[in-house]
Amino acid sequence: MPRILLLLLLLAPAAWAGDDGPVPLFGTGADGALSLVTGSEALRLERSQGRWWVTGADEIRRLADVGRATDLKARVAALATARPLGRYGVPLDGAFTRPAMITLGGRSAAIGGNSRIPGLVYVRLDDDSVHLMQPPSLSVSAADLVDRRLFPDGLGGVTDLNLTGPDIALHATDRFGPWRLTAPTPSAADVAVIDRWLEALAALAGDPAPAPPGDQAVDVVLTGKKGATRNLSIHPGGTVALDGTVFRVDGGTDALMPTHFDWLHKEVLALTPEGITSIQVQQGEETVAMYLSPEGKWLRKDTGAEYRSWSRDLFGLLASLPATGLKDGDASALGPARVEARLFAGTEVRSSIEMWPAGEDGWWLRGGADLNVYRVPGTLPGHLTRLF
Numbered sequence: 001m002p003r004i005l006l007l008l009l010l011l012a013p014a015a016w017a018g019d020d021g022p023v024p025l026f027g028t029g030a031d032g033a034l035s036l037v038t039g040s041e042a043l044r045l046e047r048s049q050g051r052w053w054v055t056g057a058d059e060i061r062r063l064a065d066v067g068r069a070t071d072l073k074a075r076v077a078a079l080a081t082a083r084p085l086g087r088y089g090v091p092l093d094g095a096f097t098r099p100a101m102i103t104l105g106g107r108s109a110a111i112g113g114n115s116r117i118p119g120l121v122y123v124r125l126d127d128d129s130v131h132l133m134q135p136p137s138l139s140v141s142a143a144d145l146v147d148r149r150l151f152p153d154g155l156g157g158v159t160d161l162n163l164t165g166p167d168i169a170l171h172a173t174d175r176f177g178p179w180r181l182t183a184p185t186p187s188a189a190d191v192a193v194i195d196r197w198l199e200a201l202a203a204l205a206g207d208p209a210p211a212p213p214g215d216q217a218v219d220v221v222l223t224g225k226k227g228a229t230r231n232l233s234i235h236p237g238g239t240v241a242l243d244g245t246v247f248r249v250d251g252g253t254d255a256l257m258p259t260h261f262d263w264l265h266k267e268v269l270a271l272t273p274e275g276i277t278s279i280q281v282q283q284g285e286e287t288v289a290m291y292l293s294p295e296g297k298w299l300r301k302d303t304g305a306e307y308r309s310w311s312r313d314l315f316g317l318l319a320s321l322p323a324t325g326l327k328d329g330d331a332s333a334l335g336p337a338r339v340e341a342r343l344f345a346g347t348e349v350r351s352s353i354e355m356w357p358a359g360e361d362g363w364w365l366r367g368g369a370d371l372n373v374y375r376v377p378g379t380l381p382g383h384l385t386r387l388f
Contacts, residue, residue, distance in 0.1 A: 022080035025102070025109045025125065025133075030077045032105030036138060039098070043142040045069055056142030063147045072140060076104055081131035082120055095122040095130075102138070111136060148205040150232075150242050150249070155202040157224045161194070163258070165218035170263060181263060187370030188265035193258075201256060204240060206249035212239050218257050261326040268321040268374050269353070269367055275345045279311065282340040314341070318353070321365065325375035331356070331366055334373070 024030070033046040044055040045064060052069035055061045079102075099110035111133075112122030120132040163170040171183035172194055179189040201220075217233040233241040238252040278291040279298070289301040290311065298311035327334075337354035344350060353367035358375060366373045 022082060023084075023131065024077075025079045025081065025123065026077060026104040026107045030105045030107070033103075034073055034076055035103045036076075036100070036140070037102075038100040038138070041141050043140070043145065045072065045145065052145075054142050054145040062142075063152055064145045065147045068145050072138075072145065073104075075136075076102060076138070079109070079133070079136055081123060081133045084129065084131050096124060099124070100138070102136075148207065150204040150206065150240065150247060151202045155198055155222065158198065158222045159225050160221075160223035161198075162221040162223070163218055165257070166216060168218060168257070168259065170258070170260060172263060184260060185370050185372055187372055189263050190265050194263055197256065197258060197263075204247075204249045206240070206247035209239055209246050209248035211241070211246045212237060217241075259326075261323075264323070264326065264372065266323050268323050268365060268376065269318045269351065271315065271318040271343065271351060273311075273315045276315075276343050276350060277346055278344040279314075280342045280344070283338065284336070321374075321376050323365075323374035324362065324377050327364060327373035327375065331364070331373045334364060337366075 033044060035044045036042065040057070042057045046053055046055075052064035052066055053061050054064040054069065095112040095115070096110055097113070099112050102109045102111065108126055110124040112124065114121055114135075115132055117132060119134065121135045122130055123133045124130050159173060159175050161170070161172045169184050170181065172179050172181050172189055174180070179191045179194045181187045181189045212235045217235045220232050220234060222230040222232075230242075232243075234253050234256050235241070236253065236257070238248055240247050240249050240253060240256075276292070278289065280287065280289045282288075290298045290307055291301055293299050298307045299305065300307060331337075331354070334356045337356055339353070339355040341353045342349055342351075343353070351367055353365065356364040358364050360379070362375050362377050363379070364373050365376050
């Protein structure tokens with residue numbers, strides 16, 4: 001090792017302990033646009049209208065991730081020299097053949113190659129002064145800074161959801177209160193399930209990907225309070241097309257392709273005796289009418305016979321019905337209902353109910369505010385189906 005270099009290495013700690021400390025590359029309080037050019041990679045990072053934007057070598061300006069953008073900006077602003085080069089007289093031959101260029105707030109620095117002092121590289125500032133510094137850790141690309149979220153502004157204010165696909169046709173709205181289904185049939189919706197679906201959609205993040213076949217996609221239209229819409233297509237296998245760009249999203253797309261039953265409210269009837277004053281029951285060709293007497297007894301209108309256990313079990317059965325499934329199509333394939341009942345509040349029909357046995361582990365029910373046929377667990381009490 002040349003004696004002069006050895007002497008420099010031995011004296012370096014003492015020299016660095018002198019009065020003139022590290023010099024910030026971009027001054028104190030550096031602010032403004034940031035640009036990095038390293039080899040084939042180039043990026044520009046700037047803040048506009050309250051947001052961070054990043055532009056890569058392709059000259060396309062994209063929304064940047066706030067956390068990663070501010071972290072990079074802070075790391076660049078903190079860069080500082082170790083000591084002026086002239087103090088040591090280290091040769092500069094080939095030091096800036098292929099420098100990395102950094103610009104922040106209108107001030108520039110060229111990062112050169114390794115110096116002859118281990119662990120330090122050359123850096124040239126705007127005033128052409130050359131210094132030594134620790135190698136900056138700035139291996140970052142524009143793609144690393146892009147905000148990967150598909151909906152960076154969230155999906156607040158969405159009032160209508162329209163989903164169409166090979167096996168689905170759903171429309172839900174909350175314009176007039178809690179979420180409610182209007183298609184394929186008007187019915188109460190499971191508000192929590194729809195809210196979770198919207199949250200999962202709003203949280204989607206991914207990277208651009210090739211376009212998949214579109215024959216199995218679910219097309220989604222999101223409508224806001226003022227009528228503005230967003231259109232996207234959800235594909236099996238984990239891709240989503242939004243505004244002409246296809247993304248492969250984190251976590252896949254299976255949870256974003258609901259069935260009709262997924263969005264239905266699972267408490268089918270939840271009927272109680274309060275307010276019900278009469279019941280009309282039909283089984284086959286026979287019909288019987290009951291009324292609630294002033295003494296609180298359910299009596300048959302034509303004979304006065306009391307139907308205490310029948311009415312009690314009917315209301316007990318209908319008080320809480322958690323549906324476990326939904327019958328595709330209408331109820332025609334089930335044949336005539338085993339029990340048909342109309343429940344009146346005065347002269348007003350409060351609910352019309354139809355019941356069919358469905359084997360040992362459940363039964364079918366249609367009633368309430370929609371025309372869906374639900375599968376309900378349990379066994380239909382035998383005497384309810386044998387009123388006559």
